[in-house]
Amino acid sequence: MLHRLTISQLTERLVRRDVSAREALAACLGQIERVDGQVKAFLSIDRADAEAQAGAADRELAAGITPAEKPLLGVPIALKDVLCHRGQPVGCASRILEGYISPYDATVVSKLQAAGAVVFGRLNMDEFAMGSSTENSAYWTTLNPWDTTRIPGGSSGGCAAAVASNEAFATIGSDTGGSIRQPAALCGCVGFKPTYGRVSRYGLVAFASSLDQIGPFTKDVRDAATLLGVISGHDRRDSTSLPEPVPDYRAALTGDSLKGLRIGVVKEFQIGGLDPGVDLAVKAAIANLEGLGAEIVEVSLPHSDYAAATYYIIAPAEASANLARFDGIRYGLRVDGPDPFELNCRTRGAGFGAEVKRRIILGTSVLSSGYHDAFYLRAQKVRTLIRKDFLDAFGKVDAIVSPTAPTAAFRVGEKSSDPLQMYLSDIFTISCNLAGICGLSMPCGFTGSPRLPVGLQLLGRPFGEETILRIAHAYEQATGWHREIAPLG
Amino acid sequence: MSDFNIHYVARLARIALTPEEERTLGAQLDPILGYIAKLKEVDVAGVEPTAHAFPLVNVMRPDVVEPSLTQEEVLRNAPAHAGGLFIVPKIVD
Known part of the structure; x- marks a missing residue:
């Protein structure tokens, strides 16, 4: 049952030399062999490369390197297919990048490896991170380890499903409008979107550069704190990364009392359309938080109703510019044409899936002459108001609590023919990205029948990661929902 | 956007669509365009636009030459290359 351990439990046993890094990796690969035929979280795995990394970790463990020096030494961690890992494929689950090999490492990958992690495997996702179910993958739909007739959420559905089925000790994904928190909620694991x-x-x-942020999927809150500590920090290679010091996030996990903390519930989130099972679980969680000593306060985010519309202007606009690089000239798929223009059009017509085309075309329209001011510029102004709503609310409370998603995992095919309905499944998560604040989702119970995980969202101030980790940890210790194991776990 | 012309915008975006795709995508974009138009209700008079949540200005690095990818590494993923160059269709007759 090695594959079911958390990172902190695994690390203890690695240090005691009860298990080796190679055994930890073998436990993941064994579980993948058992269940991934049903879950379908992984697009590919380079076993030889992973085994070489695990061997190197074992040599370091034998040499006495400690977790204090390398907090992830020997821990197998898998990546969403959107992060570059030198020498490995990166395809964003798209035909247009089929066969592309990363020439360099993403900074998070370098940081994971410097911390001793065994970085292995490419995880399925909605193509270019556009979607909420992984049904937009060019390859296949990943299925929910709690019920394989249902989707795992998205876009980082492979990340969430891999953690929930214990195929990896943690995974790293990206969140542009909820792509970490929503699948974490639907699969019953912890997902963290940093500031x-x-x-x-x-x-x-890149999908939408002013909204994208990388974050971890883990089995519990402590592991989220560990990973956040490893991957955070300023990087001169990303001019939007902020030169803020990185605290010891695990030190924020202080104990069980939430006395002195004020947690907001959002007046405008009390909307219809919430699944009754989700509503019940989240209300019980809020009562738990109050029982732990937190003061629950109603706050208002007056522009909430405009967040989805704002997001579906800004994100496609940025995507249409970012995805212009896939031109069939320098890398990726090429479909030849009589001139470069036709080559571009044919390559992109053949290489992108329907949702990506829809969003690029939407983004191109809102940026086009005559529409730019009415749509894009107006959305950027509404974004200012949405951000101000949050900063005002955080003047009164330390964190905000809500459901992560309005429903539990839906059935494969249930929303795939109605893009607008699919977009509205992100209603509680997208404003966090527009405001640039941090947020997490954690398990808070189950719906009645069928029994599916429900996610609780905690939103924090800019650089308020420690506060929401503290709250999440106290709640987790008091309730123990994280100990529930999926049928395919 | 009542005058939304998917054929025109798809060409702007350099995406070749089949007539079938034009019909489906056009039909799916209609309600989305209607939905996002609700921002017209918001009073944005005097509000500054937000491009990034934490605007940083003039982020510079020292003007020093550093190692970068080799030409071979850059060309490895190219669909067609020769003599250190990307091969493209003829542009000028």
């Missing part, structure tokens, strides 16, 4: 600028985006294939 914009907290983690370097160097080597992350």
